[in-house]
Amino acid sequence: xxxxxxxxxxxxxxxxxxxxxxxxxxxxxxxxxxxxxxxxxxxxxxxxxxxxxxxxxxxxxxxxxxxxxxxxxxxxxxxxxxxxxxxxxxxxxxxxxxxxxxxxxxxxxxxxxxxxxxxxxxxxxxxxxxxxxxxxxxxxxxxxxxxxxxxxxxxxxxxxxxxxxxxxxxxxxxxxxxxxxxxxxxxxxxxxxxxxxxxxxxxxxxxxxxxxxxxxxxxxxxxxxxxxxxxxxxxxxxxxxxxxxxxxxxxxxxxxxxxxxxxxxxxxxxxxxxxxxxxxxxxxxxxxxxxxxxxxxxxxxxxxxxxxxxxxxxxxxxxxxxxxxxxxxxxxxxxxxxxxxxxxxxxxxxxxxxxxxxxxxxxxxxxxxxxxxxxxxxxxxxxxxxxxxxxxxxxxxxxxxxxxxxxxxxxxxxxxxxxxxxxxxxxxxxxxxxxxxxxxxxxxxxxxxxxxxxxxxxxxxxxxxxxxxxxxxxxxxxxxxxxxxxxxxxxxxxxxxxxxxxxxxxxxxxxxxxxxxxxxxxxxxxxxxxxxxxxxxxxxxxxxxxxxxxxxxxxxxxxxxxxxxxxxxxxxxxxxxxxxxxxxxxxxxxxxxxxxxxxxxxxxxxxxxxxxxxxxxxxxxxxxxxxxxxxxxxxxxxxxx
Numbered sequence: 111x112x113x114x115x116x117x118x119x120x121x122x123x124x125x126x127x128x129x130x131x132x133x134x135x136x137x138x139x140x141x142x143x144x145x146x147x148x149x150x151x152x153x154x155x156x157x158x159x160x161x162x163x164x165x166x167x168x169x170x171x172x173x174x175x176x177x178x179x180x181x182x183x184x185x186x187x188x189x190x191x192x193x194x195x196x197x198x199x200x201x202x203x204x205x206x207x208x209x210x211x212x213x214x215x216x217x218x219x220x221x222x223x224x225x226x227x228x229x230x231x232x233x234x235x236x237x238x239x240x241x242x243x244x245x246x247x248x249x250x251x252x253x254x255x256x257x258x259x260x261x262x263x264x265x266x267x268x269x270x271x272x273x274x275x276x277x278x279x280x281x282x283x284x285x286x287x288x289x290x291x292x293x294x295x296x297x298x299x300x301x302x303x304x305x306x307x308x309x310x311x312x313x314x315x316x317x318x319x320x321x322x323x324x325x326x327x328x329x330x331x332x333x334x335x336x337x338x339x340x341x342x343x344x345x346x347x348x349x350x351x352x353x354x355x356x357x358x359x360x361x362x363x364x365x366x367x368x369x370x371x372x373x374x375x376x377x378x379x380x381x382x383x384x385x386x387x388x389x390x391x392x393x394x395x396x397x398x399x400x401x402x403x404x405x406x407x408x409x410x411x412x413x414x415x416x417x418x419x420x421x422x423x424x425x426x427x428x429x430x431x432x433x434x435x436x437x438x439x440x441x442x443x444x445x446x447x448x449x450x451x452x453x454x455x456x457x458x459x460x461x462x463x464x465x466x467x468x469x470x471x472x473x474x475x476x477x478x479x480x481x482x483x484x485x486x487x488x489x490x491x492x493x494x495x496x497x498x499x500x501x502x503x504x505x506x507x508x509x510x511x512x513x514x515x516x517x518x519x520x521x522x523x524x525x526x527x528x529x530x531x532x533x534x535x536x537x538x539x540x541x542x543x544x545x546x547x548x549x550x551x552x553x554x555x556x557x558x559x560x561x562x563x564x565x566x567x568x569x570x571x572x573x574x575x576x577x578x579x580x581x582x583x584x585x586x587x588x589x590x591x592x593x594x595x596x597x598x599x600x601x602x603x604x605x606x607x608x609x610x611x612x613x614x615x616x617x618x619x620x621x622x623x624x625x626x627x628x629x630x631x632x633x634x635x636x637x638x639x640x641x642x643x644x645x646x647x648x649x650x651x652x653x654x655x656x657x658x659x660x661x662x663x664x665x666x667x668x669x670x671x672x673x674x675x676x677x678x679x680x681x682x683x684x685x686x687x688x689x690x691x692x693x694x695x696x697x698x699x700x701x702x703x704x705x706x707x708x709x710x711x712x713x714x715x716x717x718x719x720x721x722x723x724x725x726x727x728x729x730x731x732x733x734x735x736x737x738x739x740x741x742x743x744x745x746x747x748x749x750x751x
Contacts, residue, residue, distance in 0.1 A: 157748055158355040161357065163381050185340070192211065203735060211233055231278060325342065397722065403717050408712075432566050529572075545572055546577055547563050549584070552578075560598040611680075720732070727748070
């Protein structure tokens with residue numbers, strides 16, 4: 111987890127936001143205050159269902175690629191409000207209006223394409239403040255500008271979010287029609303809290319106890335024990351949750367987990383696991399097991415912004431050296447996952463068919479590298495491990511362990527890309543080919559995959575280091591500044607493939623305009639409509655000035671295009687796919703183009719082992735990608751309830 115922000119900063123930020131809200135021209139209606147619930151204790155109160163999960167992970171913002179994990183998805187499903195909620199069916203995932211959050215949502219204009227969301231009058235956060243159009247606007251602005259967001263292309267189609275009806279109506283105007291608009295504004299964040307916190311979007315959900323607008327609210331986040339405790343939200347305005355408390359906690363070994371289920375200390379299981387663990391749990395009397403897909407996939411992306419990776423032949427050779435099965439073994443271990451090789455569609459997408467991808471032979475890889483001027487140089491073999499911050503062939507004694515850094519600026523040049531002793535380096539003009547592999551710090555599974563990438567490249571004569579960075583740094587300045595050559599990380603699988611494609615290939619990522627700090631009053635900005643997908647300034651101040659940006663002055667819109675490849679053909683295919691009801695033909699064409707450019711190596715889509723112990727009712731074993739089994743936690747119950 112990330113470092114905690116001082117509590118006084120959160121309090122002062124909230125006071126500032128409340129003071130500003132009192133001066134707005136169209137303030138939201140007051141919500142009737144109820145008696146503040148008593149503070150939670152460390153002792154579970156009332157009926158509790160304990161769920162065995164994996165570790166909490168890097169963070170709890172469901173909109174950041176680095177934070178994608180089953181625990182984050184579970185917490186978001188239980189605490190954050192969504193305009194529409196997913197459900198799994200024979201034809202795939204469908205989206206239904208969340209009637210607790212919205213009274214209605216419909217397309218109210220085709221030119222320009224406009225969607226009007228009518229927010230429930232009594233919808234409120236657990237601190238008593240109402241859910242308003244500002245929460246819609248905040249998510250739009252941050253998804254459009256922040257580094258490392260998941261598939262933001264849909265949000266970048268939005269020109270404006272206007273606030274009407276005292277903040278209880280959000281009018282969203284798009285540049286072009288967007289058939290998948292129901293997927294937007296899922297797991298909305300508390301704008302009134304995060305706007306006043308430095309690095310609010312990136313880290314605000316990881317400090318203190320974030321407020322809730324769901325059936326449960328967080329009472330404990332214990333990173334040392336990998337435990338998140340959620341209490342029934344007394345301020346929830348619709349049917350309350352049945353069970354008083356849900357506890358997400360990590361259990362040690364497989365035998366410890368089995369014993370915890372036998373003793374009913376653990377009632378539900380939702381974690382990574384393979385056939386052996388599934389067999390152990392299913393043998394316990396009264397336990398039912400299942401498996402459900404997780405809304406994330408692992409892959410390796412090439413950063414074409416760096417000099418060495420700008421050459422297609424080098425990209426093809428480097429990705430050809432990497433064995434996806436070895437990465438799967440390193441990252442997933444004994445857990446069951448679904449390998450795939452397609453550049454666009456993942457196994458849970460409608461229309462997905464397995465793609466046969468054959469790695470190039472060693473001879474073909476040698477030919478590709480030699481065409482770029484790289485040849486094995488036996489005379490340059492070192493008897494000690496080498497490391498250099500540059501691509502020179504000098505030999506500096508160092509360790510063979512990949513270097514971990516916290517920021518690009520703190521990289522030790524003397525412990526950069528390295529080769530083990532005795533390995534013949536690949537050189538061009540006396541310089542050794544080097545690769546810097548970027549990964550988000552704190553993610554055990556992606557780090558294991560990144561280390562395996564480094565091992566395989568070093569064995570082939572490529573000096574390699576692993577750089578572990580924060581999400582904001584990796585997907586921000588390190589990527590755009592060319593400080594990493596490869597990125598090993600998660601991609602979302604919970605939005606439409608057309609939106610994922612558009613997010614991965616869009617090219618207009620260099621300039622940005624100031625963004626509105628609050629939802630507009632309904633009038634468009636003066637002058638003509640902005641043709642860019644950058645949020646327009648209609649009223650209020652910049653979100654960067656309010657703590658929503660990377661720093662107090664930065665208004666740069668960071669790319670969701672991790673590879674940096676700007677291909678007009680791909681951009682056109684993605685735009686057409688986003689506007690189509692049935693884009694499968696364009697998606698398959700785009701996948702072939704991406705494969706020819708050698709910028710992405712898919713590895714696997716994650717899955718989750720589920721189990722239900724004796725005495726638990728109405729807990730599903732499967733669920734839609736994105737929320738898995740946690741979308742229905744409000745109805746979970748114990749047998750005697």
